[in-house]
Amino acid sequence: MTVREVLQLGNPVLRERSARVEDFSEIHRLQEDLGDTLSHWRRTTGYGRGIAAPQIGVLKRVVFINIDRPWLLVNPSITWMSHERMMVWDACLSYLCMFFQVSRARKIKVRYQDDNGREKEVVAEGTLSELLQHEIDHLDGILAIDRVSDVRTICTREEYEKRYAPKSV
Numbered sequence: 001m002t003v004r005e006v007l008q009l010g011n012p013v014l015r016e017r018s019a020r021v022e023d024f025s026e027i028h029r030l031q032e033d034l035g036d037t038l039s040h041w042r043r044t045t046g047y048g049r050g051i052a053a054p055q056i057g058v059l060k061r062v063v064f065i066n067i068d069r070p071w072l073l074v075n076p077s078i079t080w081m082s083h084e085r086m087m088v089w090d091a092c093l094s095y096l097c098m099f100f101q102v103s104r105a106r107k108i109k110v111r112y113q114d115d116n117g118r119e120k121e122v123v124a125e126g127t128l129s130e131l132l133q134h135e136i137d138h139l140d141g142i143l144a145i146d147r148v149s150d151v152r153t154i155c156t157r158e159e160y161e162k163r164y165a166p167k168s169v
Contacts, residue, residue, distance in 0.1 A: 002033050002037075003036050006056060017139070018062075027074060031072045033056060034064035047091065050134070050135045051093060052135045063132070063135040067131070073132075076112035076136055078109070087102070090134060099155055099156075100148045100153045101148070103149050104130045104133050108132060110122050
């Protein structure tokens with residue numbers, strides 16, 4: 001197991017644009033590192049559905065998500081997004097101390113390669129759409145805080161959990 005450090009807000013690497021993956025020889029190692037790091041964060045904080053390679057200092061266009069299953073997207077790009085928007089609460093492993101609302105497309109189409117370089121495409125709606133938009137933004141050096149809909153929605157993690165987080169039954 002290799003848990004990598006997650007770069008935090010203020011680290012200039014998070015603002016860099018990532019390069020396309022051309023050589024897939026190290027992709028499985030990167031997938032393991034991203035998966036181990038995401039699992040660690042989920043266990044220790046209760047948060048973490050996805051992570052982008054730049055968050056661990058690797059400036060490659062790679063995203064790892066784990067909602068219902070582990071899933072690696074190499075060189076992902078959004079090829080279409082609906083005009084219909086949704087307001088969602090967002091946070092980031094790179095600054096988990098704050099939460100805020102952002103407006104995201106309700107539905108998107110993403111083209112990507114799998115870990116073997118095969119071309120794939122997915123249509124994502126709702127929560128998956130929001131998550132993919134967040135992670136793909138990381139690949140372009142864009143942070144969710146850049147997309148905050150209204151600065152008045154920015155709050156601490158503690159305030160979010162007390163006031164807005166869904167209560168478990």
